[in-house]
Amino acid sequence: MQVIFFGTPQFAVPTLQKLLTHPQFNVIGVVTQPDKRRGRGKKMMPSAVKEVALDHNLPIWQPKRIKKDQDILSQLKNSQADIFVVVAYGQILSSEILEMPKQGCVNVHGSILPQYRGAAPIQWCLYNGDRETGITTMLMDEGMDTGDILLKAYTNINLFDNAHEIAEKLAHQGADLLIETLEKLQANEITPTPQNDDEATYASLINKDDFIIDWNKSAIAIHNQIRGFYPNCFTSFRDNKLKITATIPINDNYLQALNNNFEGLKKQIESLDEKTGDPGEVISLIKNFGPVIQTGEGLLLLSGVQPSGKRPQSGWDLVNGSHLKVGEVLG
Numbered sequence: 001m002q003v004i005f006f007g008t009p010q011f012a013v014p015t016l017q018k019l020l021t022h023p024q025f026n027v028i029g030v031v032t033q034p035d036k037r038r039g040r041g042k043k044m045m046p047s048a049v050k051e052v053a054l055d056h057n058l059p060i061w062q063p064k065r066i067k068k069d070q071d072i073l074s075q076l077k078n079s080q081a082d083i084f085v086v087v088a089y090g091q092i093l094s095s096e097i098l099e100m101p102k103q104g105c106v107n108v109h110g111s112i113l114p115q116y117r118g119a120a121p122i123q124w125c126l127y128n129g130d131r132e133t134g135i136t137t138m139l140m141d142e143g144m145d146t147g148d149i150l151l152k153a154y155t156n157i158n159l160f161d162n163a164h165e166i167a168e169k170l171a172h173q174g175a176d177l178l179i180e181t182l183e184k185l186q187a188n189e190i191t192p193t194p195q196n197d198d199e200a201t202y203a204s205l206i207n208k209d210d211f212i213i214d215w216n217k218s219a220i221a222i223h224n225q226i227r228g229f230y231p232n233c234f235t236s237f238r239d240n241k242l243k244i245t246a247t248i249p250i251n252d253n254y255l256q257a258l259n260n261n262f263e264g265l266k267k268q269i270e271s272l273d274e275k276t277g278d279p280g281e282v283i284s285l286i287k288n289f290g291p292v293i294q295t296g297e298g299l300l301l302l303s304g305v306q307p308s309g310k311r312p313q314s315g316w317d318l319v320n321g322s323h324l325k326v327g328e329v330l331g
Contacts, residue, residue, distance in 0.1 A: 001025050001186060004081045004101070008033040010048040011167050012087035014175040015108055019085065020056055022179060024186070028079060029059040031066065033090050067094045076100055083185075085178065086140060095142050105140040106181060108174040110167070112136055112152055114200035117145035122170065123163050124203040126228035129220070131157050133166065135174040137181040139192050144202075148192035150185070153177045159257045162230035162246075215280035215331045219249040219298035231306070235280070235330045238322075242330065245312060246304030250292065265289050265301070272299060280331040282324060290315020291324055 003025050005016050019025050030053040038045040046054070053060050061076075063069035077100050084105040086093070098105050111121035113136040125133045134154040138147040153173050157166060184190045206229060213222055213235040226233045231245045248254060248262075250269055258265070268286045277283045277294040284292040290302045302315040307322070318324060 001103075001182060002080065002082045003027050003182075004029045004031065004076065004079060004084050005049070005087075006031045006084060006089040006093075007049040007087040008047045008090045009088050011110070011171045011174075012089075012108075013048050013052055014171045015085070015087045015178050016049060016052050018175040018179055020052075025182065027056075027058060028081060029061065031061045031063070031072075031076075031089065034062045034064055063091075066091050066097065073097070083182070085182075087174065087178075092144075093140065098140055098142065103185060106150065106178070106185075107138050107140045107145070107147065108178050109136045109138065109145055110170045110174070111203070112154065113138060113145060113149060114195040114197065116203040117200055118203040119205045121203040122166050123206060123228045126157065126161070126163055126166065127224050128228075129224045133157055133170070135170055135177050137174075137177055138195075146195060146197070146200075148194050150181050150190050150192055151177055159254055160227070160246075160248075162227040164230055213244065213331065215293065216296040219247075219295040219300040220251065220254075222295055222300055223247045223249050223254075231312075237307070237330055238328075240308040242308065242318075243306040243312075244302055244304070245306060246302075248301040248303050250299040250301060262289075269301075277327075278329065280329045282326050282328045282330070285319050285324065285326060286316075288316050291319055293330060 001024060003019060005019065005027055007016060019027050030049060032047045032049045035044045035046050037043065050060060061072045063072045066072065081101045083103045084101045086105055087108045093105065111125060112134045116125055132154060134152060136152050137150040139150060141147040155169055155173060211229055211232045211234055213233055226244055226247050231243060234241050234243045250272060255266055265286060272284055272292060279294055279296050281294045282291045283294050286292060286301065293300045293302060304312065305315055305318045306312040
């Protein structure tokens with residue numbers, strides 16, 4: 001099977017690597033987003049998918065707007081590819097492109113469709129506190145993740161998983177499911193299933209306002225926001241930005257889910273039940289773990305932070321480094 005691969009971020013890399021090592025599939029080219037300036041030096045950097053393509057000496061196309069690039073469209077059409085595989089490419093494909101490969105375009109999507117159609121399914125499922133997600137492969141059409149479903153694979157979400165950890169799990173799960181999907185398509189062992197649009201939900205693009213922590217929300221809602229939009233959520237602290245990268249709600253369900261490294265924490269929080277303050281207020285400092293913050297509902301331990309201009313650190317390092325005191329207010 002002659003394959004052209006469309007993808008851009010690290011999430012797409014395991015699928016491309018799996019295709020490259022599989023004897024039944026021949027990747028004849030890669031389409032990815034143009035190089036972008038990244039890092040403090042603002043150097044032009046290739047996408048994660050492009051780096052893999054370069055290592056394997058594959059033809060690479062990087063159109064700014066693929067629907068408008070007639071030269072690349074002509075090359076794709078003349079490639080005689082059997083199938084296009086699309087994993088987090090980042091541009092909408094026109095009907096002209098979708099009709100080019102002999103067996104259509106297969107997409108690997110990071111949710112159980114029709115739930116979380118759109119650009120950020122992993123982030124929003126964590127934000128909403130879901131306990132299960134997965135991968136769907138589908139035949140692409142002109143809609144936003146509306147094509148007929150081919151296969152699904154499920155994975156559990158733990159209470160402390162963040163978006164990076166779930167993305168890594170799903171990236172490898174997606175690679176395996178894509179191979180199974182293509183093998184079954186070749187053998188005519190899959191019947192595509194239309195999606196039920198009445199059950200659809202959407203995972204919109206994330207904007208900067210989504211990263212701002214509102215301490216009036218519940219401890220669990222803030223915890224889910226922080227792990228869903230990891231590592232970008234922040235609050236203000238002494239007139240500077242403080243990123244918060246990991247938290248622990250002081251709640252029986254969450255405390256029971258902690259591993260043995262947190263036994264000392266469980267003993268120290270027994271005295272916190274009667275302590276209350278205003279939302280955002282530091283109401284306790286737990287030795288070796290970090291500050292406990294009052295929220296609109298419940299208490300939240302800050303276990304991972306990144307002060308402005310500094311490296312990521314533990315909540316306890318913040319307490320020691322900033323001489324944080326009970327009664328100070330975040331936000």
